[in-house]
Amino acid sequence: MPGVFCVKKHLIETGMAVLMLLCFYILSREAAETAGKLVNVSGNIKEEKVILVDAGHGGADSGMIGVDGLKEKGINLEISVKLKKVLEKRGYTILMTREEDKGLYEENTKNMKAQDLQNRIAMIKEYKPLLAVSIHQNSYSDPAVKGPQVFFFEDSEKGKRLALVIQEKMNQQLEIQRPRAAKGNRTYYLLKRSEGVINIVECGFLTNPDEAGLLQKDDYQQKVALAIADGIDEYLASEKNEKN
Numbered sequence: 001m002p003g004v005f006c007v008k009k010h011l012i013e014t015g016m017a018v019l020m021l022l023c024f025y026i027l028s029r030e031a032a033e034t035a036g037k038l039v040n041v042s043g044n045i046k047e048e049k050v051i052l053v054d055a056g057h058g059g060a061d062s063g064m065i066g067v068d069g070l071k072e073k074g075i076n077l078e079i080s081v082k083l084k085k086v087l088e089k090r091g092y093t094i095l096m097t098r099e100e101d102k103g104l105y106e107e108n109t110k111n112m113k114a115q116d117l118q119n120r121i122a123m124i125k126e127y128k129p130l131l132a133v134s135i136h137q138n139s140y141s142d143p144a145v146k147g148p149q150v151f152f153f154e155d156s157e158k159g160k161r162l163a164l165v166i167q168e169k170m171n172q173q174l175e176i177q178r179p180r181a182a183k184g185n186r187t188y189y190l191l192k193r194s195e196g197v198i199n200i201v202e203c204g205f206l207t208n209p210d211e212a213g214l215l216q217k218d219d220y221q222q223k224v225a226l227a228i229a230d231g232i233d234e235y236l237a238s239e240k241n242e243k244n
């Protein structure tokens with residue numbers, strides 16, 4: 001009965017092949033799950049929830065100088081670190097452009113400022129965060145001028161939406177008496193050259209004595225960080241709703 005034998009053999013072979021495929025499927029799925037877990041446990045980049053926080057200036061670049069010689073770079077870093085902690089507690093993975101008083105340029109470089117900005121822009125390009133916020137402080141010749149202001153790249157619809165909501169949260173939560181409006185811009189190098197959604201958040205004016213005083217205080221810095229984080233949360237929630 002060679003015919004029957006052949007059919008049987010064929011059935012067995014088909015069965016084995018299906019079984020092997022099944023095993024392969026289960027094993028590869030487990031491997032993928034394990035890899036996913038490892039990424040989370042080790043704190044590596046969980047791609048879908050990465051936010052880049054850029055503390056402006058640093059090192060030889062002090063940024064704006066405010067009342068009593070107050071340097072922008074230090075305030076930027078203090079607020080950025082607080083923002084990182086708030087966002088991490090909310091489940092985001094945070095990339096920082098700097099975590100100490102150091103610029104992103106090589107020593108003895110000719111064009112320190114350009115190299116510094118290019119490296120920040122390169123980080124955004126490499127890691128492709130959901131969005132990036134660059135933390136800065138403002139200054140003006142008239143010491144009466146004050147209040148936070150958020151800047152976005154003029155041609156970025158998403159950048160504008162993020163800026164509007166961060167601006168609104170800051171105006172509300174910091175109880176700003178004469179609130180400013182978020183503003184579009186086409187000339188800021190960081191806004192112009194960065195990929196994806198990015199805002200420059202000017203938290204206040206270091207040339208206004210009252211605001212400069214507040215911006216040096218831990219609890220006010222924390223309020224600033226919370227307002228920015230709330231803005232980010234609300235923006236991302238609205239993005240998600242739009243997708244669904």
Ligand SMILES: [Zn+2]
Binds near residue numbers: 063064072136137
């Ligand atoms: Zn600045």
